[in-house]
Amino acid sequence: MKSQEDHFLEVIEENKRLIFKIANSYCKDSEDRKDLVQEIVLQLYKAFPKYNDTYAITTWIYRIALNISISFYRKEKSRKKTTENYKNVIELADDSEDFKNEQSKLLYGFIDNLNSIDKAIIILFLEGRKNKEIAEVMGFSISNVSTRMNRIKSKLSSNVKSINL
Amino acid sequence: MELNELISIWQSGDAQLENSLKINKKLLKEVSISKIKSYLVEFKLSNIIEIFVNSVFMIFLMNFIVNHFLVLKYLIPSVVLYIIIAGSLGLNIYKLVLFYRINVESSVIQTQKNIERLKFFEILDKNALYIIIPIFSTAFLIVMAKAILNFDLYQFGNWLIIFTAGSFVIALVIVFVLKKFPNRNLQKAATFLKEVTDMEHDK
Numbered sequence: 631m632k633s634q635e636d637h638f639l640e641v642i643e644e645n646k647r648l649i650f651k652i653a654n655s656y657c658k659d660s661e662d663r664k665d666l667v668q669e670i671v672l673q674l675y676k677a678f679p680k681y682n683d684t685y686a687i688t689t690w691i692y693r694i695a696l697n698i699s700i701s702f703y704r705k706e707k708s709r710k711k712t713t714e715n716y717k718n719v720i721e722l723a724d725d726s727e728d729f730k731n732e733q734s735k736l737l738y739g740f741i742d743n744l745n746s747i748d749k750a751i752i753i754l755f756l757e758g759r760k761n762k763e764i765a766e767v768m769g770f771s772i773s774n775v776s777t778r779m780n781r782i783k784s785k786l787s788s789n790v791k792s793i794n795l
Numbered sequence: 796m797e798l799n800e801l802i803s804i805w806q807s808g809d810a811q812l813e814n815s816l817k818i819n820k821k822l823l824k825e826v827s828i829s830k831i832k833s834y835l836v837e838f839k840l841s842n843i844i845e846i847f848v849n850s851v852f853m854i855f856l857m858n859f860i861v862n863h864f865l866v867l868k869y870l871i872p873s874v875v876l877y878i879i880i881a882g883s884l885g886l887n888i889y890k891l892v893l894f895y896r897i898n899v900e901s902s903v904i905q906t907q908k909n910i911e912r913l914k915f916f917e918i919l920d921k922n923a924l925y926i927i928i929p930i931f932s933t934a935f936l937i938v939m940a941k942a943i944l945n946f947d948l949y950q951f952g953n954w955l956i957i958f959t960a961g962s963f964v965i966a967l968v969i970v971f972v973l974k975k976f977p978n979r980n981l982q983k984a985a986t987f988l989k990e991v992t993d994m995e996h997d998k
Contacts, residue, residue: 697899756805769902
């Protein structure tokens with residue numbers, strides 16, 4: 631019989647990409663990112679015994695990972711001065727070993743310029759989540775998610791055009 | 796670039812992430828025993844200590860009020876102290892309630908609102924202390940001198956008047972400074988709280 635620890639590791643193994651992608655989107659510094667991933671895993675581990683299947687496991691993971699990341703991001707943001715948008719893209723390019731191609735860097739650069747809530751919404755969208763699940767994770771109504779998504783999409787589109795890809 | 800392309804770029808990151816993915820029993824053990832310095836944990840501890848200290852002080856004050864009920868010169872400062880401490884205790888309890896309402900499994904908006912509200916009251920409480928302490932100090936000295944040393948501080952009437960006046964001036968200066976240079980973190984917390992609430996009602 632599987633222990634709870636094994637079951638937890640299995641769930642994490644299946645969904646670890648989500649955790650790393652969220653951590654990557656909210657934290658640029660590789661050392662801080664390790665701390666953030668650890669904190670997310672710790673909070674998931676603590677909450678795991680209470681998990682019930684009212685929500686899908688991915689919804690549960692997204693909620694915890696995003697809540698921890700947004701709080702971490704807001705704490706970090708007040709500690710470190712935010713740099714200019716352009717510089718952010720360059721730093722991402724220099725710092726990240728995980729995403730080496732140019733388009734990924736640009737995409738992360740755009741995401742980085744969004745506020746913490748919109749950032750969460752676009753991550754969920756890019757992960758292929760439907761508006762209903764995004765609404766469940768975020769605590770918005772479905773119509774609210776659609777409105778916000780349209781705004782983010784047009785912001786992203788105009789950014790892409792301005793870079794002239 | 797189309798949105799579909801953005802999605803495929805995003806998803807192509809999966810393969811590149813593979814090398815850095817190491818969530819295993821070792822990490823699990825590390826995180827379970829590591830004391831992650833979360834501001835929320837520090838907050839909880841300091842708040843519980845404050846509640847304990849304030850409760851003990853309120854019991855002491857209640858006892859002092861009962862013993863000096865008919866002596867107006869001691870009754871007034873002890874009642875002033877009692878009101879200040881009761882207010883502070885009420886705020887501490889409210890903050891603890893907010894703390895226990897925070898649940899990382901809840902929706903992002905709800906959790907972020909609770910965290911930010913808690914942060915807001917925490918900073919507000921600290922700011923209020925700068926003003927309360929000078930006002931609090933005269934009453935505190937009169938009550939403690941009487942309770943611990945059985946000493947009547949009113950004997951030094953002139954000194955007491957100057958001290959009280961000085962304390963009020965200090966409090967006024969602090970109010971002015973706080974208004975002129977409001978705490979940035981408090982403003983940030985309030986702004987974020989407003990943003991999140993607005994987003995929630997945005998249709």
